[in-house]
Amino acid sequence: xxxxxxxxxxxxxxxxxxxxxxxxxxxxxxxxxxxxxxxxxxxxxxxxxxxxxxxxxxxxxxxxxxxxxxxxxxxxxxxxxxxxxxxxxxxxxxxxxxxxxxxxxxxxxxxxxxxxxxxxxxxxxxxxxxxxxxxxxxxxxxxxxxxxxxxxxxxxxxxxxxxxxxxxxxxxxxxxxxxxxxxxxxxxxxxxxxxxxxxxxxxxxxxxxxxxxxxxxxxxxxx
Amino acid sequence: xxxxxxxxxxxxxxxxxxxxxxxxxxxxxxxxxxxxxxxxxxxxxxxxxxxxxxxxxxxxxxxxxxxxxxxxxxxxxxxxxxxxxxxxxxxxxxxxxxxxxxxxxxxxxxxxxxxxxxxxxxxxxxxxxxxxxxxxxxxxxxxxxxxxxxxxxxxxxxxxxxxxxxxxxxxxxxxxxxxxxxxxxxxxxxxxxxxxxxx
Numbered sequence: 291x292x293x294x295x296x297x298x299x300x301x302x303x304x305x306x307x308x309x310x311x312x313x314x315x316x317x318x319x320x321x322x323x324x325x326x327x328x329x330x331x332x333x334x335x336x337x338x339x340x341x342x343x344x345x346x347x348x349x350x351x352x353x354x355x356x357x358x359x360x361x362x363x364x365x366x367x368x369x370x371x372x373x374x375x376x377x378x379x380x381x382x383x384x385x386x387x388x389x390x391x392x393x394x395x396x397x398x399x400x401x402x403x404x405x406x407x408x409x410x411x412x413x414x415x416x417x418x419x420x421x422x423x424x425x426x427x428x429x430x431x432x433x434x435x436x437x438x439x440x441x442x443x444x445x446x447x448x449x450x451x452x453x454x455x456x457x458x459x460x461x462x463x464x465x466x467x468x469x470x471x472x473x474x475x476x477x478x479x480x481x482x483x484x485x486x487x488x489x490x491x492x493x494x495x496x497x498x499x500x501x502x503x504x505x506x507x508x509x510x511x512x513x
Numbered sequence: 514x515x516x517x518x519x520x521x522x523x524x525x526x527x528x529x530x531x532x533x534x535x536x537x538x539x540x541x542x543x544x545x546x547x548x549x550x551x552x553x554x555x556x557x558x559x560x561x562x563x564x565x566x567x568x569x570x571x572x573x574x575x576x577x578x579x580x581x582x583x584x585x586x587x588x589x590x591x592x593x594x595x596x597x598x599x600x601x602x603x604x605x606x607x608x609x610x611x612x613x614x615x616x617x618x619x620x621x622x623x624x625x626x627x628x629x630x631x632x633x634x635x636x637x638x639x640x641x642x643x644x645x646x647x648x649x650x651x652x653x654x655x656x657x658x659x660x661x662x663x664x665x666x667x668x669x670x671x672x673x674x675x676x677x678x679x680x681x682x683x684x685x686x687x688x689x690x691x692x693x694x695x696x697x698x699x700x701x702x703x704x705x706x707x708x709x710x711x712x
Contacts, residue, residue, distance in 0.1 A: 293611065294611050294612045294614070297607070297608050297611030297612060298608070300608075301600070301604070304604065305597055305599055305600065308599035308600075309599060364597075367593075368593050368595055368596065369592075369593030369594065369595040370595040370597070372559075372562070372593075372595070373595050373612070373613070374612060375563070375564065375584070376562060376563065376564075376584045376585065376587065377612045377613055377614065378581065378585050378614055
């Protein structure tokens with residue numbers, strides 16, 4: 291018999307990988323967003339490379355929202371969440387595992403693919419590395435801020451719309467520090483490490499508050 | 514082990530659903546909860562499962578596991594089957610066994626017991642309503658929890674499956690388990706107390 295959390299993680303990955311699970315869709319959406327920007331702006335390479343990190347970050351933020359609305363809604367609708375709440379595993383750990391699995395399926399591939407997509411935006415190599423690093427530490431914050439919204443809107447039909455309106459404003463600080471750290475490599479006004487460490491702090495903060503907040507929201511919604 | 518419920522009342526959105534519900538259930542006893550549609554049968558089971566808060570009243574499980582609450586010692590089979598269309602019955606049962614703890618029967622054997630062995634590797638999306646129901650009932654076997662809370666357990670089951678279900682419940686009662694079932698149809702059990710809620 292496997293541990294409950296390992297079993298949960300395995301289930302999340304299986305569901306994401308199978309038909310209708312939406313695994314990989316975040317990456318494709320990310321690619322499309324990044325691809326249409328040069329078409330809209332035109333072939334001005336200097337301009338593209340200057341706004342490249344910002345484009346990649348905005349694309350990553352929007353891609354994270356994909357599938358986030360189903361994070362708890364799918365389990366709430368089919369009754370799985372009721373049974374999960376009846377297990378001895380604390381709901382906080384369940385939220386943590388579900389959040390990390392979601393991040394591993396969306397945020398992590400985005401961060402790893404960012405250098406490649408940076409080519410489309412004429413990013414220099416240093417900037418690619420810094421965008422990759424900032425996305426790697428910053429996307430968990432996006433996922434866990436979103437998790438609170440996902441838990442709050444789990445019982446709503448069309449909750450995805452409410453979710454976006456609810457959590458996008460809360461993601462702004464992450465976006466600001468992520469982009470300013472990524473821009474440091476392009477000769478930004480601040481050194482790389484200052485905003486980068488703040489970004490790490492935001493991620494850790496979001497991890498704790500997201501887990502607690504989402505678990506509380508699930509309990510409230512049902513009670 | 515003894516489950517004692519006293520003077521339980523429930524409100525939803527300020528509207529009273531039922532009040533003054535009380536019963537006591539000893540090891541090896543089953544209770545059938547009846548009542549008209551909307552009387553609060555499902556709500557009562559959800560309260561027992563810890564999924565809803567009662568407005569007042571007490572629920573006490575005497576003599577169970579010391580460190581576990583009633584919901585952690587109870588199986589709940591509700592209207593919704595808690596099945597993912599993309600997962601196979603085998604995967605679903607293995608997951609619930611790990612999640613609910615206290616592993617009892619192996620998922621393979623539980624599927625065979627409920628006559629679902631042939632569908633073990635088929636995605637749940639392809640199962641019929643009755644098969645999904647049987648799969649939800651198989652969950653009762655893979656994890657050993659003494660209290661079974663069953664909401665209309667025999668809905669969508671054919672005659673053969675209903676007999677099979679009655680056998681499973683009888684053997685659970687024989688091992689000293691407790692069963693609370695909300696039902697319209699007779700469960701086919703030899704001995705079951707009945708409580709009627711609502712007017």
